[in-house]
Amino acid sequence: MSSRKFKDSMPLAPLKIVAIGNQQELGEKINKEIIARRHKALSEMQKPDFKMTGYDTQNYLVSYDCPRFGTGEAKCVINESMRGVDLFIIVDTVNYGQQYTMRNKTTNMSPDDFFMDLKRVIMACSGHPRRITVIMPYLYEGRQHIRYINESLDCAQALQELVSMGVETIITFDAHDNRVQNAIPNHGFDNFFTSFQFIDTVVKANPDIKIDPEHIMVISPDLGGMKRAVYYAGALGVEMGLFYKRMDYSKLVDGEHPVVSTQFLGNNVSGKDILLIDDMIATGHTILDVARELKERGANRIFICVTFGLFSNGTAELDAAYEENIFDSIYTTNLSYCPDEVKNKPYYHSVDLSKYISAIIDTLNHDTSVNDLIDATQRIQDIVQKHNNK
Structure with missing residues (x-):
């Protein structure tokens, strides 16, 4: 995957990545992978004078803050321009390791808190990005995907909320049931496998x-x-x-x-x-x-x-x-x-999974197909053959 090349394609727009909360560590790894891949790609190009704003940079991560008031209310402030960028937002909705203070008491972040922070980031962009893609590895409320009795359809509702806010594609991994994408039939929903x-x-x-x-x-x-x-x-x-x-x-x-x-x-x-x-x-x-x-x-x-x-x-x-x-x-x-x-x-x-996600982001930023990234059968068989031949 690290050798993927885009000789016949241009990036859709300058790439930017928001890593929400404790996803910063994963975001840093993804950032380094993309930087290394693009430096290598440029060094191998026949026209080294190729230039696109934001293509070859030392950082694709967006600087932002999500401060909270003493009541627990919050807001998002993005510290740089989002106009015309291809924005990827990464969020871990089950990150119980992040906390905030509410009424002088320390409170763990819940999946609902993270989903709301995701929407705050989107709102703070003010509709300026060229495209917004949400990478939500653990699909928010993914286990509440089907109705057996009088119960809420939380996952479907969440997906509809995101696309109504301007999200073009939602990316997840090993979804509990990817048929939940039926809730947003006219928008992108990519389920990648690990x-x-x-x-x-x-x-x-x-x-x-x-x-x-x-x-x-x-x-x-x-x-x-x-x-x-x-x-x-x-x-x-x-x-x-x-x-x-x-x-x-x-x-x-x-x-x-x-x-x-x-x-x-x-x-x-x-x-x-x-x-x-x-x-x-x-x-x-x-x-x-x-x-x-x-x-x-x-x-x-x-x-x-x-x-x-x-x-x-x-x-x-x-x-x-x-x-x-x-x-x-x-x-x-x-x-x-x-x-x-x-x-x-x-x-x-x-x-x-940082290298895998970086390849997904780089591929989508170039607006090219991710089919060979989704289907890993040949790569798995190559590993097995190499291992068994030792």
Whole structure:
């Protein structure tokens, strides 16, 4: 991806990036990747005198502030001109590590707070950008995407609010259900996948792993993740299995529909390494129950790969399960906030997506297709072939 070239295309407009809140760290990484890529591209051009305002710069990040009053009210102030720019706004709506003071009490930022800050940034631009793209890795209210009873459709409403404010495209990663894009049929909605980065990281962290049908298997912890597991299994050339959970959709317990019964659908897992794939780990109950069941069935190592490590109930249960040898390692991306407490766990591995996002931004800024970035099948197979030939 880092070698992508745009010989026959020009940027739509000067690039600018806003990294909201604690996404500044990820924003800095993305910024450095784009700077390095563009410096290299210019050095290889036949016409080195090529110039476009803002193309070759030392910083694409926008300077802004979101101060709060003592009541908790806030505003956004952008400290530079946004006129005519191609603006990308990055926001982590589940960043529980950021706080603010309200009535002399420290309060954690909620997903609603971050979504409101996102809208404040858009409003502060005053309609001046040439184009606005929102990169929301964890789709705000993405789990509230479908109505079973008399309940709110928060995700659909949020998407409609953003496009009504002038957002042209919304980018997310491993969406819980990307059919929510039906709420904005006339606007862009791109759902990117993290499969290549996960496979690459797992292989590098476990050089002894054997990727073939006899030694490894892909498992989905529920029916909702089956499509994701099928893709992984197909790209790796191995078998897959899933756990079918019958749920009671007539009630909610702690915000979730209770599981009535669970059944494993798949071949024998005995002696095989397991890639346990899901889009998020919240309380950890479901994925640990699945890991225990797999261990009881004779599974060898279990690698838990989840895009978003929310850890909403802390890590005590995960720590205990690790000590019991229920799983070997957990891989999550840096698309959402992860505290140092988790990063320092012996079982934790971070999957860096900064290079991937920088390639997405650079490609879209040049107004060219991202299809080859979305489909990583060939790149995954190249990794597997290279690894197996060692």
